[in-house]
Amino acid sequence: MKTSGKPRIEQGTGQAKSPRIPKQAGGRLVREVIRRLRQEKVALPLQAPLGSHILIAVSGGVDSTALAVLFARYGAKISQRSRLLHINHQWRGAESASDARFVAELAESLKIPLILKTLDPSAKPRGRSSEEWARIERKKIYRELAGPEGLVLTGHQADELCETLLWRVFTGAAETHGAGILFREGNEIRPFLGTFKSELREFLLEEGVGWCEDRTNHDPQFLRGGLRTELIPSLNVLFPQWRAHLLRYSSASIPERPASQGAQSGLGYLIPAWFGRAGVRVRRVHMEQIDAWLELVIRVQKEGKLDSRRRVLSSIDLEKGWRVQLESASGCQGPRIVIEQGQASVGRSEKGRAKPKRRQIDV
Numbered sequence: 001m002k003t004s005g006k007p008r009i010e011q012g013t014g015q016a017k018s019p020r021i022p023k024q025a026g027g028r029l030v031r032e033v034i035r036r037l038r039q040e041k042v043a044l045p046l047q048a049p050l051g052s053h054i055l056i057a058v059s060g061g062v063d064s065t066a067l068a069v070l071f072a073r074y075g076a077k078i079s080q081r082s083r084l085l086h087i088n089h090q091w092r093g094a095e096s097a098s099d100a101r102f103v104a105e106l107a108e109s110l111k112i113p114l115i116l117k118t119l120d121p122s123a124k125p126r127g128r129s130s131e132e133w134a135r136i137e138r139k140k141i142y143r144e145l146a147g148p149e150g151l152v153l154t155g156h157q158a159d160e161l162c163e164t165l166l167w168r169v170f171t172g173a174a175e176t177h178g179a180g181i182l183f184r185e186g187n188e189i190r191p192f193l194g195t196f197k198s199e200l201r202e203f204l205l206e207e208g209v210g211w212c213e214d215r216t217n218h219d220p221q222f223l224r225g226g227l228r229t230e231l232i233p234s235l236n237v238l239f240p241q242w243r244a245h246l247l248r249y250s251s252a253s254i255p256e257r258p259a260s261q262g263a264q265s266g267l268g269y270l271i272p273a274w275f276g277r278a279g280v281r282v283r284r285v286h287m288e289q290i291d292a293w294l295e296l297v298i299r300v301q302k303e304g305k306l307d308s309r310r311r312v313l314s315s316i317d318l319e320k321g322w323r324v325q326l327e328s329a330s331g332c333q334g335p336r337i338v339i340e341q342g343q344a345s346v347g348r349s350e351k352g353r354a355k356p357k358r359r360q361i362d363v
Contacts, residue, residue: 020073025202029066030074033191040183046078052147054082055115057138058106060099060212063155063192065106066200069209071153072110084110085152087141088118089134092216099212106209117141146187156181157192157200162246163227196243290316290324297326 022030037044048054056071058064068084075082086103088096100116107114124133142152161181183193192200204211219225235242293316300314307313315325323340 022074023206025199025206026070026074029070029195029199029203032195033070036183036194037189037191042184042189045075046151046153048081048147048150052081052150053145054078054150055085055142055146055152056082056112057142057152057154058084058086058103059155059214060086060102060106061155061214061217062197062200062204062211063157063160065155065209065211066204067153067155067192068106068110068112069204069207072112073207081150082112083145084112084114085141085145086114086116087138088116090119090121091130092214095215099214102212115145142188150187152188154188154190155192155200156190158194158196158247159243161193161250162243163224163232165246165250166227166231167223194247290318293324 034044046054056064056068058068071078071082084103084107086100088100090096104114104116119134119137121130124130146152164181181190181193183190216222217225218228220229239245293314297314309328311327313326313328315323317323325338325340327338
């Protein structure tokens with residue numbers, strides 16, 4: 001990101017081209033994003049090595065459109081390896097197709113290459129929610145297109161962070177899923193996580209850029225839509241500053257484990273999310289065990305001692321009869337973590353033994 005710099009010389013013209021300077025709302029947004037990226041120790045300018053890309057995920061909504069415009073017009077050197085990525089989920093028929101056309105026109109106006117991917121809703125496995133299936137498919141696309149050392153920028157913003165925290169508090173999931181959304185998760189970065197949607201809307205109006213409205217965002221038949229149409233309007237009246245307070249709480253409640261507490265896999269913060277996606281509530285007593293196990297697995301893998309020909313690469317037994325194991329997954333980008341209950345139980349005859357509950361997570 002940049003707010004100023006030396007003029008660029010257009011090849012063949014011999015004339016200096018002044019860098020684009022953001023206006024008031026854009027200037028505030030640039031400064032906030034730079035501050036947050038530095039706070040999270042993200043190296044600037046954002047770069048991707050040869051063979052990798054910086055993907056800007058764009059749905060066409062306010063958040064992702066603002067993300068694309070901000071980095072395309074005011075980003076420093078990121079456009080050389082950047083691509084806009086639009087994933088058409090085909091959930092809304094003609095409206096989904098219209099969003100895809102909008103993003104294509106946006107990419108052309110910003111002079112950034114576009115990658116368009118389309119999901120097939122009929123491919124969703126039985127028993128898995130559409131939202132969960134789509135999230136897994138998006139992650140696969142991110143890994144495939146960004147490359148081994150690439151980055152994926154998404155438009156998650158502060159309103160969504162507050163909504164997520166509300167949902168987790170009211171459903172009792174805050175203990176296992178943590179306080180909100182991570183700023184960085186693997187190769188994904190969410191630059192707007194400290195910025196509210198109203199600020200992004202103001203920025204786009206200042207830039208003269210439109211966006212698409214997804215009617216399902218406020219559909220009460222979906223939980224998040226119900227929050228937005230029924231609960232949040234009341235909160236706005238009763239507690240006008242509730243978003244700002246929740247945002248501060250979310251930032252302050254992300255635990256940092258001291259190095260003195262033993263080995264860390266670096267993946268500990270993902271463990272509750274993995275279990276949660278499988279419909280399993282992980283207990284705090286298990287966290288240390290699983291994190292230490294993952295650290296061991298990673299070390300053995302780096303030493304080349306993990307036998308990828310085996311179906312079960314490694315496993316750990318926990319209390320209450322839970323077993324967590326790492327399994328090889330042929331034809332997939334990476335291994336899968338499988339969580340079973342009943343597999344490690346003792347003292348029951350085979351005849352009377354209940355069939356193990358099995359939950360699979362692609363990681």
